[in-house]
Amino acid sequence: MDEVVVVRAGSGPEILLVHGGAGPRTTWGALSVLTDRWTLAYVHRRGYPPSPAPRARQDYEVDALDLAPLLVNRPHVVAHSYGVLGTLAAVATAPDSVRSLTLIEPPLAFLVPDDPDVARLEHLGDVVLTHGMDTDPAELREFLRLAGAPVDDGPLPPEMVAGVRRAHGARLTSRARPRLDLIRRARVPVLVASGDHAAAHERICDALAAALDGERAVHPGAGHFVAAAPGFADRLDTFCRTNEN
Template identity: 35%
Template sequence: MSYAVENWGGGGDRIVLVHGSLGVGAAAFGKQKPLADTFALAVMTRRGYGDTAPIDAVDVLRDAADVIELLGDGAHLVGTSMGGIVAMNAAGRRPDLVRSLTVIEPPAFALASDLPPVRRVAEAMRKHWATADRTKRHAFVTGFLAALEMNMPMPDPLPPPVNAAAGVLVTERPWGVDVPVGAVADARFPKLVVTGGWSEAFDGISGRLADLFNVECHCLQGAGHAVQKVGEPFNALLRRHIASA
């Protein structure tokens, strides 16, 4: 199986939801289940995660092609963290299939490398990848979170789904991913950028993206990097965003 998808709800506009690192679709977007009352949700689990087949390395463009397949003849698109990078690449390649785009704290470090907090975190991640033992997954994940300046203790041993996701994480290069900002900015679909207000680096990246897209950057506090897990405040914002399309 290349990628997986869970379908929640059956009526209304379709929303494709794309998770980030260290998780799978249903775990990342469980708080969005109430949206299934009025929308048809396609909750993606990317290649290499969950019960999908193992992969050699994360390929953002291949994931973006999978998202394009899921968009069908058109859908709203939501991506969190690295899923936001995947979503922007899909939207840049096929803007005609995107009804609206929402990105939640995407790690687009290169877009805001002039900002000291962004540069500090990017450099910490480079150092971690260069020096960490990638076979020791708990230590690698702990160091990764420390590089992100994220205070989130991890159980040892890691829960099986997180341990499996860590095997994918070691193949990423979060500080060096590209996004087609120009193509997305020029597209006519509405764009929404959301941040959690917990990190100077991610606030800086999100603010820069919002400026480039000429939209407001929305801050929803209370769930750290996984902003969508605040639940109803995010869901209400997303409903308004989709209505604007």
């Protein structure tokens, strides 16, 4: 089997959940309260069991190909971080295939040119994806903190090291140029959410919401893992209900 695995829970219309660098359980665990009203479809990107390993590396262009067949029943789609890149690429090719699109803290620095905080975030992401555990330790920890990892001054936990190694060699986020114009032109309902923990993420999310003519939400309390923040599940439920057509 070469297809990615989707694990479904709950009943009702489908919300397709596309994680980023962390796995589905870490990213979406707090949304289980929605299963009385919605079917939550947890995508496991390549390299995240039980899905197969990547053909070569983590790659948002491959993610887009994997996601395209999952849109045939017009789900609501929620994507986080690196997972937003493949999601946008898939939706841009068939924007009428989704009911709504919720995007959480994506690495889309090109939307905010000449901003030093955003440029720093992009630099750190590229360095870590290029060098993995050979990244300068201070820069690696800085990036991991921005990515929501609970990093202290001690040795990195084994699961964190495994995550860095899994991301090593991935297609660089700085090269992503999703066709936002196609999504906006199709008038896809969009919600862009952030966690109010880093200026760079806030500015990128502001620019993305403007580019897609979308709604904007800020939910502090869980860092980069905004889906776990107070109030987010209720906001997502309301947004999806409003666009259930």
